[in-house]
Amino acid sequence: MIKIGGILESLLQIKYITRNYDSSQSYITTASSKRYINTDIKSCDSCGLCESVCITNAITVDEKSVNINEKCILCRLCISVCPKGALSEKIINEEETADEKKL
Amino acid sequence: MFSAVKLKMNKKYPRFIYIPLRETVNGCMRIEYEIENGKLNSPTVDYSSEKLSDSSVLILNSYMKNIPLVSRLSFTDNYACEELYASALEELMNIEVPEVAKYLRVMILELSRISGFFLYMFNVASAMEFEMVKIWALSDMNRIRKYISLIKGDEYFSPYIIPGGVSGGVLSHTMNQIYYDLEKIQIRMKDYDKLFFENEIFKLKTKNVGVISKQVITDYGITGFISRSANITFDVRKKLPYEIYHETPIENRVYDKSDCYSRIMSKKNDMDNSIRILDYLFSNIPRGSIFLNRDAYSLDKINIPEGRSVKRVEAANGEFICFVESDGTDKPKIIKFRSPMYITGGNFLNMILEQTSLDDIDIVLASLSLMPMEMNI
Ligand code: SF4
Ligand code: SF4
Numbered sequence: 001m002i003k004i005g006g007i008l009e010s011l012l013q014i015k016y017i018t019r020n021y022d023s024s025q026s027y028i029t030t031a032s033s034k035r036y037i038n039t040d041i042k043s044c045d046s047c048g049l050c051e052s053v054c055i056t057n058a059i060t061v062d063e064k065s066v067n068i069n070e071k072c073i074l075c076r077l078c079i080s081v082c083p084k085g086a087l088s089e090k091i092i093n094e095e096e097t098a099d100e101k102k103l
Numbered sequence: 104m105f106s107a108v109k110l111k112m113n114k115k116y117p118r119f120i121y122i123p124l125r126e127t128v129n130g131c132m133r134i135e136y137e138i139e140n141g142k143l144n145s146p147t148v149d150y151s152s153e154k155l156s157d158s159s160v161l162i163l164n165s166y167m168k169n170i171p172l173v174s175r176l177s178f179t180d181n182y183a184c185e186e187l188y189a190s191a192l193e194e195l196m197n198i199e200v201p202e203v204a205k206y207l208r209v210m211i212l213e214l215s216r217i218s219g220f221f222l223y224m225f226n227v228a229s230a231m232e233f234e235m236v237k238i239w240a241l242s243d244m245n246r247i248r249k250y251i252s253l254i255k256g257d258e259y260f261s262p263y264i265i266p267g268g269v270s271g272g273v274l275s276h277t278m279n280q281i282y283y284d285l286e287k288i289q290i291r292m293k294d295y296d297k298l299f300f301e302n303e304i305f306k307l308k309t310k311n312v313g314v315i316s317k318q319v320i321t322d323y324g325i326t327g328f329i330s331r332s333a334n335i336t337f338d339v340r341k342k343l344p345y346e347i348y349h350e351t352p353i354e355n356r357v358y359d360k361s362d363c364y365s366r367i368m369s370k371k372n373d374m375d376n377s378i379r380i381l382d383y384l385f386s387n388i389p390r391g392s393i394f395l396n397r398d399a400y401s402l403d404k405i406n407i408p409e410g411r412s413v414k415r416v417e418a419a420n421g422e423f424i425c426f427v428e429s430d431g432t433d434k435p436k437i438i439k440f441r442s443p444m445y446i447t448g449g450n451f452l453n454m455i456l457e458q459t460s461l462d463d464i465d466i467v468l469a470s471l472s473l474m475p476m477e478m479n480i
Contacts, residue, residue, distance in 0.1 A: 035257075049402055053167040075171035075261045080270040081400040089257070 034092045035074055039066040043086040050078035050087060126229035127465050129178060130475030134456065146456040148448065155479040158440050165433040166192060166407055174262040176440060176480050179222060182215045183418035184440060185264035187425035190345065191412040192266040195429055198399045203391040204268030205346045210384050211254060211263055213377040218247040219419030220374040223472050227367055230469035231308055236299045250281045267399030272392060282385045289378060300371065309364035313459060313467035320361065323451045327421025327443055329471065332369035333361035339417035351380045363470040405433045418443060420472045442477040
């Protein structure tokens with residue numbers, strides 16, 4: 001396998017920096033993270049509001065559970081509307097995912 | 104009569120098809136034209152490759168389910184669409200918005216305007232082949248989008264401005280971080296001045312190019328930075344203030360004539376105004392933890408009372424309008440968005456192109472900030 005190194009590598013990783021502005025300082029992105037909507041069933045009173053706002057019909061609420069399937073597009077509207085604060089966004093970053101895989 | 108017209112058309116020169124660079128306009132469009140004395144003759148703009156009437160799907164879903172769809176109607180002005188939809192529903196439902204949420208709405212709207220400015224800079228620099236400015240603009244646009252992600256707490260097209268307020272508050276240290284970084288952006292603008300705005304090559308390529316008279320702008324009803332470049336100071340934020348715009352500072356500059364140069368400078372002035380507004384926000388935002396009026400989301404509010412609402416906001420490229428009509432059910436009877444592109448991209452653009460030489464076409468298109476994807480949403 002060809003390994004790119006030295007000057008070529010540094011050219012490929014070029015950063016646009018001027019005296020006035022250091023663009024190397026950037027925020028950590030979480031694009032590599034996996035996200036999902038988590039349900040705290042103890043707080044939920046099965047009002048069904050989250051189900052009524054979900055555009056992809058990913059949520060089904062019954063008296064004992066709130067199920068969110070893979071159709072969820074992570075618009076997070078259900079989190080905003082839940083009167084009991086029973087829904088939240090969970091993030092599993094890559095390291096955790098790797099650990100999970102090991103298990 | 105018909106055959107005579109046809110004969111006359113056949114006698115003309117061959118028709119060429121010009122497809123603007125993807126980096127000059129945002130979306131798909133083509134221009135058919137003939138050439139006569141170095142000018143474009145009878146140009147016709149065609150948007151048939153773009154997806155049209157995105158908002159027609161909104162009458163099929165309930166008001167609440169439409170919220171995430173509205174966020175996806177526009178690429179640059181998605182928050183303007185959210186603001187329009189949320190405020191129209193609030194008017195129909197008679198819902199009050201918490202004070203903090205008004206500030207946060209303006210904050211995200213202005214940050215998205217700054218991000219739109221850097222996208223515009225990317226387009227303009229691409230059209231003039233200022234490669235370094237183009238790359239800077241792209242990296243600065245991403246930087247602003249990162250601030251927006253910090254406020255929203257995610258990086259996706261998830262709705263932030265929702266009926267009743269906003270979907271989340273902002274931590275004070277995030278606010279401080281953005282405040283100090285915006286100061287750096289202001290210093291950064293000196294680089295742009297030196298390399299671009301004060302560059303004689305830029306001035307030579309843009310001054311007296313693509314001139315649009317004040318009369319034409321008034322006749323076609325053009326708004327936003329294009330109208331301000333012709334010294335028409337119409338700004339929805341000041342004429343019909345929404346949220347907290349009645350108290351925020353906005354300054355207008357005077358331009359010589361509405362050519363490409365004035366339009367680009369007018370867009371830069373919009374960006375300076377956004378920084379001024381954000382400065383005002385950071386020093387005046389009230390403390391409070393309530394950012395959403397949950398009355399908008401009770402199950403007995405699923406049906407929206409009968410009525411009509413028309414909302415107008417000043418988006419990145421001009422006045423964005425939304426009309427909602429409710430017949431008392433849970434789905435809108437009529438809903439229509441009208442973007443600034445609907446006016447800029449129609450007959451007005453044909454008329455401008457007729458006066459443009461093929462050499463200047465890229466810079467003229469880029470200076471108008473065309474969004475074919477928003478032609479008919
Ligand atoms: S909105 Fe909240 S409380 Fe109501 S069903 Fe959904 S999770 Fe439960
Ligand atoms: S995040 Fe959006 S799509 Fe996913 S379950 Fe909640 S409302 Fe539905």
